[in-house]
Every structure is written in structure tokens, then in C-alpha cells.
Amino acid sequence: MARERQLSPARSLSRRSLLGGAAAGAAGLTAVSAGTATAATAATAVASTTSAASAASRTVDVAIVGGGLAGLTAARDLVAGGRSVAVLEARDRVGGRVVNLALAGGGHTEGGGEFIGPTQDRLKALADSLGVATFATYNTGDNLLYKDGKRTPYDTSGLLGSVPPVDAAGLANAAIVQSELDSMAAQVPVDAPWTAAKAAEWDRQTFESWLNAHAIVPSAKFLLDLACTSIFSAQPRELSLLYVLYYIAAAGNESTAGTLERLTDTAGGAQESRFVGGSQQVPIKLAAALGDRVVLSAPVRSIVGSGGSYVVTADGITVNATRVVVAVPPPLAARITYDPLLPAARDQLTQRMPMGSIGKAIAVYDTPFWRAAGLNGQAVSDSGVVRSTFDNSPPDASYGALMGFIEADEMRVYDAASVADVKAAVLADYVNYFGDKAGSPASFVLQRWDNEGFSRGGPVAYAPPGVLTEYGAALREPVGGIHWAGTETSTFWTGFMDGAVRSGERVAKEVLATLG
Numbered sequence: 001m002a003r004e005r006q007l008s009p010a011r012s013l014s015r016r017s018l019l020g021g022a023a024a025g026a027a028g029l030t031a032v033s034a035g036t037a038t039a040a041t042a043a044t045a046v047a048s049t050t051s052a053a054s055a056a057s058r059t060v061d062v063a064i065v066g067g068g069l070a071g072l073t074a075a076r077d078l079v080a081g082g083r084s085v086a087v088l089e090a091r092d093r094v095g096g097r098v099v100n101l102a103l104a105g106g107g108h109t110e111g112g113g114e115f116i117g118p119t120q121d122r123l124k125a126l127a128d129s130l131g132v133a134t135f136a137t138y139n140t141g142d143n144l145l146y147k148d149g150k151r152t153p154y155d156t157s158g159l160l161g162s163v164p165p166v167d168a169a170g171l172a173n174a175a176i177v178q179s180e181l182d183s184m185a186a187q188v189p190v191d192a193p194w195t196a197a198k199a200a201e202w203d204r205q206t207f208e209s210w211l212n213a214h215a216i217v218p219s220a221k222f223l224l225d226l227a228c229t230s231i232f233s234a235q236p237r238e239l240s241l242l243y244v245l246y247y248i249a250a251a252g253n254e255s256t257a258g259t260l261e262r263l264t265d266t267a268g269g270a271q272e273s274r275f276v277g278g279s280q281q282v283p284i285k286l287a288a289a290l291g292d293r294v295v296l297s298a299p300v301r302s303i304v305g306s307g308g309s310y311v312v313t314a315d316g317i318t319v320n321a322t323r324v325v326v327a328v329p330p331p332l333a334a335r336i337t338y339d340p341l342l343p344a345a346r347d348q349l350t351q352r353m354p355m356g357s358i359g360k361a362i363a364v365y366d367t368p369f370w371r372a373a374g375l376n377g378q379a380v381s382d383s384g385v386v387r388s389t390f391d392n393s394p395p396d397a398s399y400g401a402l403m404g405f406i407e408a409d410e411m412r413v414y415d416a417a418s419v420a421d422v423k424a425a426v427l428a429d430y431v432n433y434f435g436d437k438a439g440s441p442a443s444f445v446l447q448r449w450d451n452e453g454f455s456r457g458g459p460v461a462y463a464p465p466g467v468l469t470e471y472g473a474a475l476r477e478p479v480g481g482i483h484w485a486g487t488e489t490s491t492f493w494t495g496f497m498d499g500a501v502r503s504g505e506r507v508a509k510e511v512l513a514t515l516g
Contacts, residue, residue: 049094049287052298052316060084062511063312063321065300065336068096069497070485071327072286073126073504074511075293081512086321087290088314090299090454093280094287096328097449097458097487098497100278101362104443109362109392109401111447113459113497114279117262117272119253120498122505123282127275130285134273138391139266141371144379144433147222151432153375162265163223164380170219177214177224182259185248190258190491193246194472203469207244208236222382230388231263232462232495233356233407243463250494258492266378270496276395279497299454302337305480323511327485327504329461330475331355332454342479349471352464353488355457359406359414359448361386361426363441368393368400370434377402377434384429385410385422402430402438406448415450422446460495461488476506481514483507 062078064071067089075085093099101111116123116134127134142153145164156162163171188196196202207228215221228236231247251258251270262269275281287294298314303324305311312319326333334350341347368391370377377391386404393401404426406414414422423444430438449458463472476489485507490499 049290049294049296050292051092052088052295052314056316057318057320058086059320060086061321061515062086062323062325063088063310063319064325064327065303065312065333066096066327066486067091067094067283067287067294067296068327068486069098069123069126069283069286069500070096070487070504070507071325072283072290072294073501074325074327074485074508075290075504076286077505077508078511079290079293081508083512083515085290085293086317086319087287087294088298088300088312088317088319089294089296090314092297094294094296095280095283096500097455098279098283099447100280101445101447103364103399103445105364105399107394107399108278109364109403109445110274110279111360111445112279112449114274114392115271116275116497117265117270118268119251119256119262120270120493120496121253122501123493123496123498126286126501127282130282130289132281132285133276135276135395137266137271137274138368138371138393139376139378141374141376143376146379146381146383146433148382156376162267162378166219166223167217170217170223173215173217173220174223177211177220178260180214181245181248182261185245185260186257188242188245188249190246190250192472193242193249194469196242196245199242199469202242202245203240203465203467205241206237206465207239207241210241211236226380226382226387227260227264229408230405233358233405233411233457233459234462235408238354238462238464240463240465240468242465242468246468247494250490250492250499253492271390282497300336302339303482304339305482308481310481323481323483323515325483325485325507325511327507329353329355329455329486330488331456331461333484333486338482342482343474345471346474346477346479349467349474352467352471353461354464355449355455355461356459357408357411357415357450358458359411359422359446359450360403361406361422361447362392362401362403362445363427363430363438364443364445365400365402365437365441368397369437370400370402371397373435375434379433381429381433384432385414385425386429389430389433399442402434404429411448411450415448419446422448478510478514483511 061083064087099111100108145152249258300314330350379389389404392403485503487499490503493499
């Protein structure tokens with residue numbers, strides 16, 4: 001949708017607008033398998049990395065906490081700048097919120113972040129440099145709307161694009177709300193949203209309270225609520241309006257303004273393409289280039305500073321460094337012991353930024369049978385445990401895969417459930433959306449990020465009301481020689497893989513400047 005305010009639903013919701021790709025939050029996920037498949041771990045894929053058990057101690061210029069895209073990108077740039085580094089990764093693999101999961105019959109699927117779209121330039125440049133190609137997310141055929149127990153296929157090539165076909169009043173109301181959100185987001189500086197002219201007003205209220213006053217048609221509220229949970233894996237009641245506006249503003253780059261449409265769309269949006277070989281190929285190849293600078297199975301327990309240097313203690317290894325980069329989500333960074341204590345503002349920030357609640361459920365079939373029925377595998381729903389789906393089949397369609405997001409309140413309900421119970425609930429939804437064949441997959445993979453010890457949720461740590469205006473400045477502000485990275489600190493594409501890469505590039509420049 002164009003950035004200017006449009007009142008006509010036929011104009012303002014045209015061309016892949018609201019909820020085009022349904023589950024925008026996918027691009028920023030994280031984790032280790034909690035289901036029937038296991039991760040294709042970087043421990044085996046990157047033979048040159050080191051385990052903590054054999055590492056003992058090191059002295060380097062920069063210790064980096066976290067072997068996800070942010071930490072690995074920072075390490076790459078610091079090494080290119082002539083500095084020695086050690087990357088300490090808690091898991092037995094690299095990638096953080098990006099992981100490939102092995103399938104029982106061969107092949108793989110993505111358990112975390114998997115998509116890339118327009119203006120995600122830094123991730124694309126990194127993937128290109130590593131020889132990791134992309135392919136288009138399957139988007140041929142009809143989308144599905146499942147609402148009030150009714151299944152409605154709809155063509156996305158018409159005037160309304162991929163907008164679900166709710167009633168005309170709902171479309172008109174949703175168009176006005178979306179346009180207003182884009183207009184407000186344009187007033188939010190991506191590098192300091194707390195300085196926006198109306199920051200205090202917007203940060204005092206939840207996204208839900210604002211929606212209740214503006215999305216007055218029930219079907220419009222349905223569309224906006226679904227967009228919210230799909231993007232943030234959190235309910236509108238949990239999010240600051242200012243944070244939502246910042247997130248929309250960040251869905252672009254230095255020359256292209258962010259829009260809600262770009263967050264939610266498949267074609268032309270954040271879910272446009274996937275990576276050949278799976279998204280974890282990017283961090284795996286990046287780690288391979290770094291070699292034994294990357295230490296796996298080394299969760300960091302403490303960072304102690306004294307006399308201008310730091311001792312970083314992890315399981316099995318101690319690193320002495322002049323600078324430290326902490327490249328993990330704020331709530332997990334808070335679980336490290338710091339001496340001296342961090343400033344109160346930084347600690348208060350990390351206490352107030354929770355992770356979203358998310359899981360991915362992938363059912364694997366002999367063929368992508370829904371394609372023969374003229375469907376593209378993308379569904380949105382007002383009920384069930386899975387409210388949005390994608391076709392996650394490989395480029396050659398050698399098998400079929402339906403991926404569904406379990407998000408926010410729905411994920412919390414199933415965090416403690418057995419895999420069998422989650423599988424039964426998910427397949428019941430898939431049958432509602434795609435027919436009886438969907439009830440009998442050859443295999444099933446479940447990834448519950450809430451239950452993963454070094455993520456505790458995803459796709460991003462979000463800000464409830466009052467956080468950005470009171471504590472936002474502490475998000476990137478270095479504390480002595482400790483610097484902060486991770487997708488949450490990015491000024492563009494926060495919550496996505498591109499944001500993680502951007503944060504690594506930014507923090508490397510920051511550290512190099514301090515080292516001279």
C-alpha cells in the first residue's frame with residue numbers, strides 16, 4: 001500500500017496489502033528442535049569450530065558473546081579490521097535464532113528465521129558473499145481464509161491482492177487504519193524512536209487500546225490483530241504503540257520508508273524468498289570462515305571488567321579481552337553476571353523486554369498436494385492453534401511441507417503440552433485448511449522456541465508501554481568496553497535476520513573506532 005493516506009479500500013488495500021504473507025514474524029526466529037527432528041548442527045557442519053572442552057583460555061582483542069548472525073558478522077568485520085576475536089556460543093551449533101532441522105526421510109526444514117525480502121540488503125549481501133542462493137517462496141495459486149468455520153480460497157492477483165476477503169466495511173476500515181499506521185510510523189526516527197514528537201503519547205498506550213479506538217469494524221480488528229501476532233508473536237495488549245510504529249518504520253532501508261505492507265507480504269514483502277539449503281547455511285558458512293575463533297557449547301556466565309580489560313568466563317573457557325560484544329537478546333543478556341554492575345537504565349531495560357512466544361510446526365508429505373488443488377499453501381485463520389501457514393517445500397518440490405506458526409496466546413497454551421497433543425491440534429487445523437490429506441503426513445517437526453534455553457521465545461524481544469521513552473537509549477549505548485548487538489538493536493529490520501547482520505556490522509565499526 002502506498003504511504004499516502006487513502007480512504008478507498010479498493011485503492012488503499014490493493015497490491016499485496018494487509019496480511020499478504022500472513023506470518024511476518026518468521027524472518028526473525030530462533031532455536032533448537034523440541035520435536036521429532038534434530039538440528040543440523042554447526043558442530044558437525046563446521047568442523048573447524050572449537051568446543052569449549054578443548055579451549056581452556058584465550059587472550060584476544062574482542063570477546064563476542066553469541067554465535068548467531070549478529071555475533072558472527074561482528075567477528076568477520078573485526079577480523080577484517082585486523083583484530084583478534086573469540087566467539088562464545090552457548091549452543092552446540094551456530095545460528096542462534098536460525099536453524100535447519102533434519103527431516104526423518106532426508107532433507108531439512110527451517111526451524112527459525114527463513115525468509116528474506118526487498119530492502120533486506122545486508123543479509124542479501126552476506127549470503128551472496130558466502131555463495132548461498134535464494135529462491136522464491138511458493139506463491140502460485142489461491143490463498144485461504146478460514147473464518148467463522150468457513151474455508152474461502154481467494155485469488156491474490158486481483159485488485160485487492162492478498163488481502164483476505166472479509167466484508168467491505170472491514171476492508172475499508174482496515175485500509176484507513178493501515179494508512180494511518182504507516183503515516184504515524186513515518187514520524188518515528190528509526191535510530192531513536194523515543195525522540196519522536198509524539199513519543200510520550202504513543203508510548204503511554206498499548207497497540208490494542210489504539211486499535212480499539214480505530215479498528216471499529218470487527219473484521220478489520222481481526223485483520224489487524226492477526227497482523228500483530230504474526231509479526232511480533234505477541235498480543236496487541238502487550239505492545240507499546242510506539243514500539244509497533246518503530247517496527248513498521250524499520251521495515252525498509254536508508255532509502256526506502258518502512259510500511260506495514262512490507263512486513264506482512266510474501267511477493268514484494270518480507271516473506272518473498274527463502275535460502276537454498278536452508279537459512280542456517282548463512283551462519284554455518286560464516287562460522288567456517290572464522291574457523292576455531294568460534295567456540296561452541298560455551299554459555300557465558302560472567303563478564304568482569306578491571307583496568308580497561310575484561311575477563312569473560314564461559315563453561316570450559318575463559319577469555320581475556322580489551323572489548324566485549326554481547327550479541328544475544330536483551331532478556332538473555334540480563335542473565336549474565338556483570339562486575340561492575342551495569343547502569344540501572346540498562347538493567348531496567350532488559351527486565352522490561354520479554355521475548356515473544358512462538359513455535360513452528362512442519363508437516364511433511366510425499367508431495368505438495370495442495371498445489372494440484374490450486375492452492376499456494378498460505379492460509380490465515382481466526383481459530384485453531386495455527387493461525388497462519390506457508391508452503392515450506394524445497395525448490396524442486398521433491399516432497400511437500402506445510403509450515404504453520406503457533407504464536408502468542410496459542411503458543412503459551414501449548415508450551416507444556418506433549419508433542420503428540422500439539423501435533424494432533426496442528427493437524428486438525430491443517431485438515432480444516434487443506435483437506436483430509438493434510439491429516440496424514442509422512443513426518444512432523446515441532447520447534448517450540450519458548451522452551452529453548454538460549455532463546456526462551458522469539459522472534460524478537462519487544463517493548464511494552466513506557467519502555468522505549470524511559471530506557472530505549474540504553475539499548476545500544478556501550479557500557480565501558482561492553483558493546484551491544486543483536487537484531488533488537490538494529491535501526492532497520494529489527495527482529496529479522498537482516499537486522500541481526502546490520503547490528504553486527506554496526507557494532508564492529510563501533511569497536512574498531514574505540515580500539516584505534
